[in-house]
Structure formats: C-alpha cells, structure tokens
Amino acid sequence: MIRFFDEYSRFYQTTGPLPKPNRFQQRWRMIIDPNGDLFQGARVLDIASHDGRWSFAALKAGAEFVEGVEGRM
Numbered sequence: 001m002i003r004f005f006d007e008y009s010r011f012y013q014t015t016g017p018l019p020k021p022n023r024f025q026q027r028w029r030m031i032i033d034p035n036g037d038l039f040q041g042a043r044v045l046d047i048a049s050h051d052g053r054w055s056f057a058a059l060k061a062g063a064e065f066v067e068g069v070e071g072r073m
Contacts, residue, residue, distance in 0.1 A: 004057060042058075047069050
C-alpha cells in the first residue's frame with residue numbers, strides 16, 4: 001500500500017494540534033490512488049488548498065498542472 005503522507009510527513013505538522021496520519025492515508029487510498037489514470041496529464045484546481053498537501057499529491061500522482069486556491073493567509 002502506498003503510504004504517501006509517511007514519505008512527506010511535514011504535512012502532519014501543518015494540520016493542527018491533533019494530527020491524524022491514518023486519516024490522510026485513507027483519503028489518499030480512496031481519492032488519489034484508485035484514480036491515478038485520471039490524474040495523468042490533468043490540470044487540477046484545488047479549492048481551499050490549505051497547505052497544498054492535496055495539490056502536491058495530485059502532482060505526484062501525475063497531474064501536469066495544479067492551481068491551489070486558499071482564502072486564509
């Protein structure tokens with residue numbers, strides 16, 4: 001099984017006071033991993049991108065371009 005967030009554990013530090021590593025892994029397993037073919041060469045818009053973890057995940061899954069939009073600074 002791919003353990004994406006274990007390879008990029010810095011995202012655990014930007015989550016808040018109670019990081020939940022398994023939650024990130026499960027989201028990767030349900031959203032990114034089974035749809036890898038859809039990400040190949042795709043252009044992705046990540047709305048409410050927070051620290052960019054899912055933008056980065058989309059790039060690592062093969063997206064050609066990702067635009068992350070976050071309203072909070």
